[in-house]
Amino acid sequence: MKINTTKDNLLHGVQMVQRAVSAKNPKPVLSGILFNAENNNLKLMATDLEIGIECSVTVTTIEEGSIVMPAKYITEIVRKLPDVPIDIFANTDNNSIEIKYSKSEAKLHGFNADEFPSFPTVENEINFTIPAKLLKDILKQVIFATSSDENRPVFTGILFEISENELIVVATDTHRLALKKVSMAKDLPYIKVIIPGRTLSELTRIIANDDEEIKITLGGNQALFTLKNSVLVSRLIEGQFPAYDQVIPKNYKSRFRVNVKELLDSTERAALITKSGNQTIKLDIQQELLIIRANTEIGGVHEELNSYLEGEPMQIAFNAVYLMDVLKNIDSEEIYFELNGPLSPGVIKPVDNNNYLALILPIRTA
Amino acid sequence: MKINTTKDNLLHGVQMVQRAVSAKNPKPVLSGILFNAENNNLKLMATDLEIGIECSVTVTTIEEGSIVMPAKYITEIVRKLPDVPIDIFANTDNNSIEIKYSKSEAKLHGFNADEFPSFPTVENEINFTIPAKLLKDILKQVIFATSSDENRPVFTGILFEISENELIVVATDTHRLALKKVSMAKDLPYIKVIIPGRTLSELTRIIANDDEEIKITLGGNQALFTLKNSVLVSRLIEGQFPAYDQVIPKNYKSRFRVNVKELLDSTERAALITKSGNQTIKLDIQQELLIIRANTEIGGVHEELNSYLEGEPMQIAFNAVYLMDVLKNIDSEEIYFELNGPLSPGVIKPVDNNNYLALILPIRTA
Numbered sequence: 105m106k107i108n109t110t111k112d113n114l115l116h117g118v119q120m121v122q123r124a125v126s127a128k129n130p131k132p133v134l135s136g137i138l139f140n141a142e143n144n145n146l147k148l149m150a151t152d153l154e155i156g157i158e159c160s161v162t163v164t165t166i167e168e169g170s171i172v173m174p175a176k177y178i179t180e181i182v183r184k185l186p187d188v189p190i191d192i193f194a195n196t197d198n199n200s201i202e203i204k205y206s207k208s209e210a211k212l213h214g215f216n217a218d219e220f221p222s223f224p225t226v227e228n229e230i231n232f233t234i235p236a237k238l239l240k241d242i243l244k245q246v247i248f249a250t251s252s253d254e255n256r257p258v259f260t261g262i263l264f265e266i267s268e269n270e271l272i273v274v275a276t277d278t279h280r281l282a283l284k285k286v287s288m289a290k291d292l293p294y295i296k297v298i299i300p301g302r303t304l305s306e307l308t309r310i311i312a313n314d315d316e317e318i319k320i321t322l323g324g325n326q327a328l329f330t331l332k333n334s335v336l337v338s339r340l341i342e343g344q345f346p347a348y349d350q351v352i353p354k355n356y357k358s359r360f361r362v363n364v365k366e367l368l369d370s371t372e373r374a375a376l377i378t379k380s381g382n383q384t385i386k387l388d389i390q391q392e393l394l395i396i397r398a399n400t401e402i403g404g405v406h407e408e409l410n411s412y413l414e415g416e417p418m419q420i421a422f423n424a425v426y427l428m429d430v431l432k433n434i435d436s437e438e439i440y441f442e443l444n445g446p447l448s449p450g451v452i453k454p455v456d457n458n459n460y461l462a463l464i465l466p467i468r469t470a
Numbered sequence: 471m472k473i474n475t476t477k478d479n480l481l482h483g484v485q486m487v488q489r490a491v492s493a494k495n496p497k498p499v500l501s502g503i504l505f506n507a508e509n510n511n512l513k514l515m516a517t518d519l520e521i522g523i524e525c526s527v528t529v530t531t532i533e534e535g536s537i538v539m540p541a542k543y544i545t546e547i548v549r550k551l552p553d554v555p556i557d558i559f560a561n562t563d564n565n566s567i568e569i570k571y572s573k574s575e576a577k578l579h580g581f582n583a584d585e586f587p588s589f590p591t592v593e594n595e596i597n598f599t600i601p602a603k604l605l606k607d608i609l610k611q612v613i614f615a616t617s618s619d620e621n622r623p624v625f626t627g628i629l630f631e632i633s634e635n636e637l638i639v640v641a642t643d644t645h646r647l648a649l650k651k652v653s654m655a656k657d658l659p660y661i662k663v664i665i666p667g668r669t670l671s672e673l674t675r676i677i678a679n680d681d682e683e684i685k686i687t688l689g690g691n692q693a694l695f696t697l698k699n700s701v702l703v704s705r706l707i708e709g710q711f712p713a714y715d716q717v718i719p720k721n722y723k724s725r726f727r728v729n730v731k732e733l734l735d736s737t738e739r740a741a742l743i744t745k746s747g748n749q750t751i752k753l754d755i756q757q758e759l760l761i762i763r764a765n766t767e768i769g770g771v772h773e774e775l776n777s778y779l780e781g782e783p784m785q786i787a788f789n790a791v792y793l794m795d796v797l798k799n800i801d802s803e804e805i806y807f808e809l810n811g812p813l814s815p816g817v818i819k820p821v822d823n824n825n826y827l828a829l830i831l832p833i834r835t836a
Contacts, residue, residue: 177743184738370574
């Protein structure tokens with residue numbers, strides 16, 4: 105393989121795929137990035153066998169071919185290269201790589217491209233497109249509710265459920281749940297898959313342009329996200345996602361309306377004196393007043409906010425972090441907070457649309 | 471104590487002094503910040519008994535008095551306060567503190583101000599002023615050469631030596647040394663003190679305005695730095711600073727001139743493939759060419775730079791990190807690199823002035 109390119113092109117490519125490289129992977133070749141030059145196109149690929157990212161950049165190909173470069177070193181070197189034409193030459197006989205810039209050069213030992221796993225294909229597929237910006241907004245509003253406990257994989261993933269022309273996206277760690285509904289442009293067959301939260305975080309990261317359309321292909325045990333110059337593939341999570349519609353209360357005894365920023369600021373201040381772990385804050389919901397209290401051995405915070413209650417006054421306690429996670433990601437000015445009693449989940453909805461809700465279990469206090 | 475003030479004033483004050491609070495201090499009151507309101511001036515003070523920082527901010531004093539606030543919590547709360555008038559009330563009977571903002575409030579438990587150590591005074595003093603910008607520039611060019619090994623305190627400090635109208639500032643960790651000379655506006659009596667590197671780092675940080683003059687007062691075992699609205703005091707380090715003039719070679723066998731940015735960039739790339747610890751790079755100095763090489767089991771880097779040699783060609787090896795530390799803090803475009811052989815220290819000087827030098831011991835290679 106012999107190519108000529110620019111620092112910026114190379115840097116874009118390695119930065120796009122580099123996050124799919126797993127540091128702890130036992131197979132040495134997977135610590136690398138596959139470079140494949142064909143025509144005047146350089147395809148870079150990395151995978152940890154759970155997710156894979158592929159990215160194409162324009163180069164001048166002098167000799168077609170493939171090599172696997174050590175991801176850590178090629179990324180660091182490319183980042184430090186001068187802004188001059190870069191020549192890369194890979195000798196497939198001994199897997200050696202030469203990177204030439206100005207009068208200088210770096211040499212690295214690579215791996216044979218044949219050892220690298222091929223990019224998985226998706227079978228029995230269903231596909232649809234979604235604007236990048238919309239997908240990012242959806243994910244931002246649900247991703248915080250995923251669990252990081254690898255022992256219960258289902259909760260580390262995000263449910264994508266499509267029926268007819270509606271996409272429902274749900275995440276829950278059993279203490280809280282976030283749900284977003286979106287209308288789709290076309291009718292689609294019913295499908296329900298669980299996509300790893302990590303996959304969707306990486307997807308958000310590699311979206312270079314908010315204006316592009318992302319093609320999502322689901323099928324077999326794979327999800328494929330096709331962007332303009334890159335592709336992300338991921339295994340799906342097997343298992344039964346909890347029946348979210350049975351968890352979400354259909355009615356409420358009381359609901360109050362409150363400004364998101366004010367509630368977030370007050371919650372943040374109250375959280376400062378709570379302890380890590382169970383960061384309990386208490387909400388005392390009165391007719392036109394919301395009081396937030398936190399009391400620990402450090403001291404106390406007492407916050408008063410304007411709010412508008414329908415239904416009976418109520419007192420309820422929540423984990424401040426769970427509440428902040430929701431409020432930080434709401435894109436409306438005001439929310440409704442729906443309650444059924446101090447031991448029932450609270451449900452937060454934006455005032456100006458009914459496509460989103462977040463549910464939080466309360467904390468039982470003495 | 472009862473005061474009324476703004477978030478910005480409070481935040482400025484606590485951020486200025488907060489770094490003098492030691493997290494590991496065994497005396498509880500030292501985990502706090504002393505607030506002392508007198509006239510319409512609030513003086514904040516923190517100390518870990520090694521350094522102390524005092525800062526004054528304008529407030530409206532309703533009732534004079536003092537209290538010690540828990541540094542961690544008061545800093546976090548102030549940072550999160552809304553931009554409204556803030557009332558602080560301290561009850562010195564039970565050391566309770568109330569911070570009121572809009573309709574809300576936070577309460578904290580403090581400490582009695584009488585328990586807080588008083589700000590040290592400096593005796594047998596000598597003092598001079600120096601422009602803040604100049605002092606920052608001096609410190610930037612020497613501070614990296616200090617050691618962090620607390621077992622040899624002398625090397626964790628920076629020598630300030632004044633004779634007549636010259637200030638000489640020197641730091642060394644025995645592997646390298648940096649020296650800066652500055653002319654002073656007035657003649658001063660001879661003095662030689664070792665100021666802790668940490669003190670000088672904190673000083674650099676609290677300089678809010680590059681245009682101000684800093685008054686330095688030295689005497690007894692203390693150094694005092696007086697800024698416009700704040701004061702930093704520090705103990706001095708006792709012990710004998712190495713005789714730096716005996717270490718610095720008076721002559722050289724060879725010297726080469728090279729561009730600082732080019733040498734830094736090449737060194738950074740070469741360092742990428744070296745191992746942590748002894749990050750050996752080799753310099754091959756030829757007539758109009760400097761070659762930098764690094765070779766490890768990861769691969770090799772070969773960099774060629776224009777340089778201009780006077781004297782005999784030479785090969786010498788250095789720790790790349792030591793070289794980068796010097797080059798990052800040189801404010802000239804070109805340096806002279808003076809050498810006496812592969813086992814003698816190399817000396818780096820800016821081409822356009824002789825007020826600065828950095829010395830680096832070479833690495834003996836096979």
